[in-house]
Amino acid sequence: MGSFHVFLLDSFTTLLKKPLYLSEILHETSSITLQCLLPVAIVLTPFGMVVALQGFNIFKIFGTEYMVSGLTFISLVRELSPGVTSIMIAAQAGSSISAELGAMRVKEEIDALEVMSINSLKYLIIPKILGLSFACVIVNMISLMCGILGGYIVAVVMKGQSSGVYWDNLFIFASWFDPLFCSLKAFLYGLIIASLSSYYGYNVQGGAREVGIAVNRSVVNSILAFIFLNYFLTTLFFNIVQL
């Protein structure tokens, strides 16, 4: 715990110093986005379909099937999209970050960087942390669209609702604040995933077996950390909305 906070503090203070290695940050963002896009899209589409299907069966009892698209959108934007996207990003990108940094540490490449007087935190960690957080926001928006598309497939293509009804009722429960908060959640979860994975990867000691343990630990602990945070963020969200 203590050493993790020291690591975070060190990363933050190096962030303020020049140079920023902007091209590294952009490179990490684009590569992580491309790496995670396919799994996240494949996962979120069935999620939207399931929500629409369950919603359809429940709303049919009350004769309010038109609310299906509203329910799909609200459940995606408030919980499912940031949560599931972050789980997949932790499994895909977080684990590869800690594996890569762990392999570099084991092969003494990080020490070699330090010898060449390149700040390894600045050059390796900061671009990964910022890149993963930005990528998380981008992928989250795309996955939201995939989920809406999944709901569309169930409601319109399979259940024969008219598509105008689907699109018109998409935002009946939502406000402009929802997508904004959704992006904020994705960014924070991205920060958590990236800093934990790079912490575990950066501090590997030993060989290939320790790298494997670090990868496993980074995935599990980052999922636990952001699910814990999720509860407080949701509470905060509803308190802000009530004001």
Add this chain to the structure above:
Amino acid sequence: MTTIQEIKQFGIFLKKIVLASRGHIEYKNILAESYLIGVESLPIVIFVSAFIGTNLALQGYNAFKSIGGQNLVGIFVSLAGLREMAPIVAGAMVGAKSGSAIAANLATMKIKEQIDALAVMSVDPIAYLIIPKFIAVIITLPLLVLIANFFCIFSGYYVAIYQLNVGSGIFLDNIRTFTTLSDVGIGLLKGLTFGLTICTVACYCGFNSGPGPEGVGKATNRAVVVGCVLCIVLNYFVTAIFYD
């Protein structure tokens, strides 16, 4: 390797598992594997399902508040929890914790040629290493889903009562009225499906890992990602079969 070859390889692997399951089964490994799969992933399943339950209560309360039925939060927590979230949480967390451990272990054995050594000693590696894992999954996954169900509703109850000031009698009464035993049963079936999927994918990735530490890392990563993706795609079909 192209995708089509990969699918063919996977089919051959499945056939080998089915053939091996008819032969001699190593019963003494089942207990150790059950410990690895069930007990090791128990704490994170409890933690994550508890925090999913809190959020179901918060979201359900606020969703029903706008249409004037905030006392329906119990129905929302129990139906969303038992039908969808608890099985998915159990499956995904077993995938992240035990699935990656299985893949990493088998991949390490593969690159150290220990699997070939087993075959040389005329011990069928699939019957010895993989079949006990499958039996362990069949035993432990339904239990994990039950525990996830409990903690989901438990934490939802406490959030509803103490944070949202919903009456505890109404909450429990709604759960009893609207939840049927088939919801729990289908949840258990879902958990079992996810567990078998994750176990198959993890064993396949481990057995076909590339050389060196990078190969082990890649196999572990693929096991988790492909396992989770397949689970959620399967979840749609199970839901469509039973609730449509």
